[in-house]
Amino acid sequence: FRRLTFPVKVGISCLIVVFFITWHNINIRDNRLQQHIPATGLVRPPVVLLPDPHCLPGIYSKEELKPHLQRPLQDPRAPGANGKPFVSHRMTLKEREEILNGFVKNQFNQFASDRISLHRDLGKDTRHPDCLEQKFWRCPGLPTTSVIIVFHNEAWSTLLRTVYSVLHTAPAALLTEILLVDDASTDDHLKARLDKYVRQLSIVRVLRQRKRRGLITARLLGAQAAQGKVLTFLDSHCECFPGWLEPLLARLVEQPTAVVSPQIATIGLKDLKFNKPVPKRKLYQGIFKWQLKFGWESIPEEKKKLRKNETYPIRSPTFAGGLFSVFKSYFEHIGTYDDQMELWGGENLEMSFRVWQCGGQVEIIPCSVVGHIYRKSSPHTFPNGRFVITRNLVRLAEVWMDEYKRVFYRLNKRAAFIFKEKLFGNVSARHNLRERLQCRNFSWYLNNIYPEIYMPDLQPVMHGQLENTGWMCCMKQKGESVQQLKCSYEGAAQYFEYTSQHEVRLSPGIELCLHATLGRVWVSFELCRLKGNGKTAAPEQVWIFTQTNQLKNLLTGNCLTVSEGNVTLTACKESPLFSQSWVFI
Numbered sequence: 001f002r003r004l005t006f007p008v009k010v011g012i013s014c015l016i017v018v019f020f021i022t023w024h025n026i027n028i029r030d031n032r033l034q035q036h037i038p039a040t041g042l043v044r045p046p047v048v049l050l051p052d053p054h055c056l057p058g059i060y061s062k063e064e065l066k067p068h069l070q071r072p073l074q075d076p077r078a079p080g081a082n083g084k085p086f087v088s089h090r091m092t093l094k095e096r097e098e099i100l101n102g103f104v105k106n107q108f109n110q111f112a113s114d115r116i117s118l119h120r121d122l123g124k125d126t127r128h129p130d131c132l133e134q135k136f137w138r139c140p141g142l143p144t145t146s147v148i149i150v151f152h153n154e155a156w157s158t159l160l161r162t163v164y165s166v167l168h169t170a171p172a173a174l175l176t177e178i179l180l181v182d183d184a185s186t187d188d189h190l191k192a193r194l195d196k197y198v199r200q201l202s203i204v205r206v207l208r209q210r211k212r213r214g215l216i217t218a219r220l221l222g223a224q225a226a227q228g229k230v231l232t233f234l235d236s237h238c239e240c241f242p243g244w245l246e247p248l249l250a251r252l253v254e255q256p257t258a259v260v261s262p263q264i265a266t267i268g269l270k271d272l273k274f275n276k277p278v279p280k281r282k283l284y285q286g287i288f289k290w291q292l293k294f295g296w297e298s299i300p301e302e303k304k305k306l307r308k309n310e311t312y313p314i315r316s317p318t319f320a321g322g323l324f325s326v327f328k329s330y331f332e333h334i335g336t337y338d339d340q341m342e343l344w345g346g347e348n349l350e351m352s353f354r355v356w357q358c359g360g361q362v363e364i365i366p367c368s369v370v371g372h373i374y375r376k377s378s379p380h381t382f383p384n385g386r387f388v389i390t391r392n393l394v395r396l397a398e399v400w401m402d403e404y405k406r407v408f409y410r411l412n413k414r415a416a417f418i419f420k421e422k423l424f425g426n427v428s429a430r431h432n433l434r435e436r437l438q439c440r441n442f443s444w445y446l447n448n449i450y451p452e453i454y455m456p457d458l459q460p461v462m463h464g465q466l467e468n469t470g471w472m473c474c475m476k477q478k479g480e481s482v483q484q485l486k487c488s489y490e491g492a493a494q495y496f497e498y499t500s501q502h503e504v505r506l507s508p509g510i511e512l513c514l515h516a517t518l519g520r521v522w523v524s525f526e527l528c529r530l531k532g533n534g535k536t537a538a539p540e541q542v543w544i545f546t547q548t549n550q551l552k553n554l555l556t557g558n559c560l561t562v563s564e565g566n567v568t569l570t571a572c573k574e575s576p577l578f579s580q581s582w583v584f585i
């Protein structure tokens with residue numbers, strides 16, 4: 001080496017340096033790509049990320065992910081400390097009254113909330129070890145986010161605990177701002193007092209929707225004003241668990257067309273206990289029922305197997321809709337929300353169907369945990385009763401569900417009415433969006449994204465109330481017992497479908513079928529044996545509708561009979577008798 005001329009020496013040295021740098025980078029890229037193998041091993045090709053030339057290699061240090069505000073030290077005996085339940089001491093009459101008023105006002109225990117620190121610490125990070133070990137790469141780095149919280153007459157303590165929990169957990173470098181969007185609240189504490197209070201929290205701003213139009217347009221207002229690359233929505237009564245934000249943002253970097261939700265932990269509505277994650281917990285996916293109700297269902301086994309570890313996302317047919325992150329640019333590309341939906345409800349299913357059908361993905365990221373106070377009923381006033389909510393559902397059915405919208409209309413008389421009378425407004429802009437994005441149809445969504453759903457007949461053989469022509473009655477469950485079915489003269493509205501598989505189903509979505517048992521006279525409603533896209537129903541649930549209007553069970557060979565007001569199974573009579581004669585009306 002000594003004998004070589006100077007320029008050659010420099011050249012060789014440079015080559016060596018370049019080689020080492022490249023090797024180092026390749027190593028990092030490889031690691032990263034390994035960490036980011038297509039998360040579910042399905043349809044999606046791996047996304048190759050080009051590192052930003054300006055960012056440093058390696059992973060973020062703890063220092064770099066420091067939150068905006070340090071949490072004040074917590075007295076472990078303080079009410080609700082470490083996420084523990086609020087325990088009430090002996091109460092005075094006045095305190096009892098306060099509790100009651102709090103419940104009436106908010107549908108949760110405001111009294112307890114008001115006594116728990118706005119800064120309460122949730123204690124030890126109890127997430128799965130895979131989550132604790134998850135690394136976040138500086139290249140290409142995590143995007144910034146605006147957190148948008150819409151509220152309508154939210155209690156002071158729950159609203160501000162939500163705000164503080166973000167300030168205490170979200171890395172300051174990633175948190176552009178918190179936007180509180182007021183949906184025309186009438187409570188005094190949410191007016192000037194709130195404006196004044198948030199002035200001390202430099203990155204928090206209050207936006208106002210002057211007229212109450214609901215959470216959908218309020219969120220749109222927030223989204224428009226947001227400066228961060230990612231929009232993160234939260235309800236106004238949440239608490240973020242440590243480390244909740246990074247996994248959401250990391251997944252978006254890996255899959256920019258994803259809409260990602262955290263795992264939602266419950267905060268008890270009575271005691272505000274934060275149900276902390278436990279490593280071995282059951283995982284759920286968001287689903288929908290044909291009544292267009294959102295629900296949870298445990299993940300099918302095959303899907304579980306595709307996740308290599310806990311940091312992998314769960315592909316979810318639908319999402320709850322309140323807590324999620326999405327790139328602002330993608331939110332806009334995919335058509336934000338239907339801004340003609342009002343007040344509350346339906347926007348989550350609309351967005352779920354739309355995102356899946358138009359090429360994105362809806363996912364739950366189990367390493368991200370956010371608590372939410374679930375309530376049994378809504379504390380809000382709904383000026384037009386249930387009309388507005390149903391109208392939202394009709395709008396989404398009209399745009400995204402193709403011929404399957406009929407299934408929904410069969411189950412919801414109000415929706416059918418709104419459809420028939422064209423009271424759902426104009427949906428042409430949404431149809432245009434679907435056209436422009438060349439979205440897939442609903443049948444594709446059902447077959448590929450939610451194959452576990454029960455596929456009802458698009459046109460059932462018969463449907464309506466099941467009545468016995470002799471007795472003028474329909475079926476009604478007697479009390480708690482599932483065994484004994486009664487006839488009722490009041491005409492309790494129970495909706496049945498007589499399916500192409502010869503089942504007598506209570507509304508699809510409830511998944512209960514008329515069921516016979518060998519050697520027993522009583523019939524019952526039991527979970528339908530035919531699930532998903534199964535082929536044939538079980539004989540105990542197969543009923544042949546004869547020419548003489550009898551319902552003959554395949555297993556027992558007996559006929560559905562009314563005797564003394566009870567619905568039973570007896571030997572089929574030759575001549576059509578009233579007691580065995582049925583009709584769907």
Ligand code: LR7
Binds near residue numbers: 213215345348
């Ligand atoms: O008219 C209203 N205006 C509002 O600003 C009614 C409500 N709101 C606000 C309200 O203050 C709250 O922050 O909107 C948010 C949601 O309303 P909630 O908390 O009264 O109802 P919810 O928790 O049942 O809301 C769920 O369903 C809604 C349907 O439109 C939205 O999708 C919510 O985001 C959703 N919440 C969640 O997904 C949180 C997880 C719960 C579950 C499942």
Ligand code: MN
Binds near residue numbers: 236237322373
């Ligand atoms: Mn809520």
